[in-house]
Amino acid sequence: MNNPDPRQQTDFHYRLHATDGAARLGEVVTPRGVVRTPAFMPVGTAGTVKGMYPEQVRDLGADILLGNTYHLMLRPGAERVARLGGLHELMRWPHPILTDSGGFQVMSLAGLRKMSEKGVTFRSHIDGAYHELTPERSIEIQGLLGADIQMQLDECVRLPASRDEINRALQLSLRWAERSKRAFEAQPKGRALFGIVQGGDDAELRTQSARGLIDIDFPGYSIGGLAVGEPQAVMLAMLEVVTPILPKDKPRYLMGVGTPDDIIESVARGVDMFDCVMPTRAGRHAQAFTRFGKINLKNARHADDPRPLDAESDCPAARDYSRAYLHHLVRCEEMLGSMLLTWVNLAYYQSLMAGIRAAIAQGRFEAFKAEVKEGWARGDI
């Protein structure tokens, strides 16, 4: 197990600096650095934020990255990452890293899955080899990777689902939360394990899940089981049930969310941390996120447009390259097209988070929310 530098042994904790309605401004303090919240966490699935250098991601204002237990356990393997000094060392990212437990990815990526009380067995989508993921093994893997913030193993039910199905998965996840926490005690101090609230779209079950996790007690709480195809209204309704129950002095992480609109509406309902593949994945599909909404650079209307995406952006990819050139690159499927649009999108997401944090600090979050929505509605002129 690679230990963070003992000199940096500061305990994991959350500091609440200001609120504006239910929106919160704060910091998550970890041994490897501080995460300013509300925070957007770029996803580095296989140990890389696709198409970006780590320094570039850092320069955009990202304080923390996500790694994926499922992908890294299959390739290059958790023990190999540990032998190479851990994920921070391997990917040259000295700042905080959060890893998921892998269960969600098993259900969406692996073949031949078998769930039991013990855990889940599955076949790798890469080479068909059999693997087992239990709460204990998931924590061991996350420890070998060296993640600063780790997730319990849980079962995320796809919506729509019956109340019985949602309840069964919620109860299993609570038992796995206990086992994950026990296994986590073997890890070096300073790291944090988050419980994950389940309960689908049922207010009663969401309440039961949150209360059950609080009884077990975690330094932070993830809100799972959402961004799985439900309407935004359902997701927001579940936040209104769950966030008032969760402790105010601990961070709330809404998993897999989301669009800029999802994020700003979720901040308004007390969420501190977000992750989503959207800005990076959209960048590889010719989609640009801007202050004026989304722009599809594949569209022929851009072929002769000499303007940059956003002349006022401080991101060179949005400020210095013409739409005509970006259109050309995506049409030719040149790798620079994906790289520039990924840069544009992550820059936009981080600037949105910086704007949100400043607005909460100044007590003008509602006004800020209205301004950004008005920009998106105005569309691209």
Ligand SMILES: CNc1nc2cc3c(=O)[nH]c(N)nc3c(CCc3ccccc3)c2[nH]1
């Ligand atoms: C896109 N929507 C989405 N909904 C999710 C729900 C859950 C959930 O209920 N439980 C767990 N454990 N993870 C979830 C994830 C994956 C988030 C992630 C991806 C990559 C790296 C690190 C973290 C979700 N993602």
